[in-house]
Amino acid sequence: MKTRFIFFSLLIINYYAKAQEFTSYEKPLNINLYSEVLNDSVNLEITLPKEFKNQINTKYPIIYLLDKQLHNNYTYNLQTIDYLSSLQWMPKAIIVGITFSRKNRISWTVPNENGGKADDLILFISKELNDKLKIEYPVSNFNLLIGHSRTAIFSSYALSKKPDFFNGTIANSVSNFDFGDKVQQKQFDTFLNKISSSPNKYFYFFSVGEKAYGDLHESAVDSLNHYLNSKELPKNLEWKYFKHKVAHDLTPGITVSNSLSQIFKDYGRRIDLCFKLAKSSKNKVPWNDFQDLYTSISTELDLKIEPSELFFNSIASEYYNDYDRIYGDKKLNFTLEIILKAIEKYPEDFSYFSWIGEIYMTRKDYEKGLQFFNRSIELINNDKSISKSDRISYLKEIEAFKKNN
Template sequence: MVKYVQAAFLCGLFWGIVLTSSRSYADPVVTLGEPHSIDSALLNKKIPLSVHLPENYHSAQQSYPVLVMMGSDYRTRFAMLAATLDYMADTQIPAMILVGIDLPEGNRVLLPKGDKADTTIPDSYIAFMESELLPYINQSFRSAPFRTLFGASNSGFFSLYTLLQKPALFNSFFASSPSVGAAPELLTQRLNDGPLKAFSETRWLHIVYSDDDFDNVTQFVPEFTEKLIRQKPAQLNWKADVMANQGHVPATDFTTFLLHLYPDYNPAENLDNLTQIQHHFAKLSTRYGYKMLPPLAMLFDAGVELGRSENLSEAEKLFQHALQLYPENKKAYVGMGWLLREQGETTNAREMFEKALQIAPDYSLAKRLLQSLQE
């Protein structure tokens, strides 16, 4: 079997219908973040937040990893991250909750101050995330115990500093064009003597910058990574990528980060049945420390291909599992309905299509397949 993200190209007319109607013109426009805020006692001010939930958040029962972005008041950048997460979700990466922290004063507030590298303010932001932000996220949303911190430029420095100062706070750290030159000695000191040195849990770090980046990046990041090579703890999985001719904060940084963090979410090997799919996601769950469910897209695509190859019993297992995991998702019912139609069980197929339309009355694919039963 081909990998499930390629199955759409092999399923003939049925997949033509799926591709043209799975996100119909009647579907609502995806929103890229809703405003929230926290009255922070630690920072002594109201902190504006932007929160973007996965597309099927309200019709699912699962929990989602959280990605925290520093500087979401840069609206174009926040929208790019939100759209990228939506685009890659359930095919290359798991769906995620994106939480942006606005920095109206600018991201320089996250840098140490003065010649002595006073870290009072960045330390206060770390305390805010630990004591106020993350508890708020856990109480307000279905969040999984896997968190990522994303920062770019000065907030990229902050991402590195947070890893060295408080490695337990996040599971993975993304730093795009980090301004290491703002306080290289501080980062070296924390690398030598900070809590990361004795930290025993797995952490991920990924640095991305460009060969024509700012001097406080290109002249200092290589030295910092050399020190990482010599001193990093064994449980830190890290990588540094240098892009060609992309300037400060490369445009391709976020996709690069995500593919490095989840290199085999979409596995290279073929997953031909439910047992193989469950085994793969059991391994991922162990690696990332929370229960990671097979995405509906994988179960649906594999079920369609098996059904078209007349392996109907295995296809039925996949669609039944999809209904168990995603009982409020319209596509799960359409998949089972299609299989029942292929088996000649038109009455049961009709029930499945009608259930999909109860969930989403304008779902054009369910309407077409329901109509096909009358032709």
């Protein structure tokens, strides 16, 4: 999909920022977008998954990473998301960095009722910006805010104000509703009452350092923790309080990785859960159970999750290797069943065709084995991304297996 960002009458300045390479993400694209509701320009940085242009029917969650101007924490959090995505513990996301200047960091994080523009910023993110992202990219309905200090306070308020849009917040070194502000506490109470009847799950993870290490928010965040512990909270709100023996500025680097790991824990352990489902079904491949698991994760995250190459490779290997000797003489049949499903989704992946060819050859079905090996050879020769040395190596492996069988 060719990247274009046409915002009609809006002022746009596009340029690729200098940035280090990520494993799972492209270099960020910087955009200066004028907001009518804020009556101001907003500096944004869009970071896309490297797989983005090659995916079909994949919708990505959006992570709004606030305080782009705080370079060290912002870059560290980008690297954290890249790390977790690359290890497939969390889904790849579209990351939107938002810059706050000295003049707007206070006004944009204070509710309109108190003389600020926080409600306008919420409207900008959930309407103006999201409408434009939907035009350009395949975005899902999962929206997560990550903020620090002032923008953590804003993130908490935004989640409580717009739960029909935001799914969660990671609020690093936050406070108790902007140090006891009654407007924001009332809004949070309304939020808790409102979401109790919602089918969606919400995430609220917040943290603080300690005063002894220089974080003056400690007592305010302790009181926020006390407030939540004193209430009967909706079952669909998952929350956690982190207290670290660090300074105020260090809380994002420690909190974000822990929070993302927990928010996406079921996504991260989905393959382990599939292993358990496979082991408990010795006589057949439990397709319905696999699908039910993925559906439950999708429902919880308001994000469509489907079996990917990780699933097909891992579960096929589980059957093929059969380290625990569970599947007996059915192991090759189960392996073949999995890989035949894999090529429906990945018809250009030569490795699946080679594996199928190997299984048929092992079962003495030489005609089918040669059919799939020949298709694998065709795909290898047509794939220009494969280096010459790798191509020679792959073809030699196939020929050696054919010769020995």
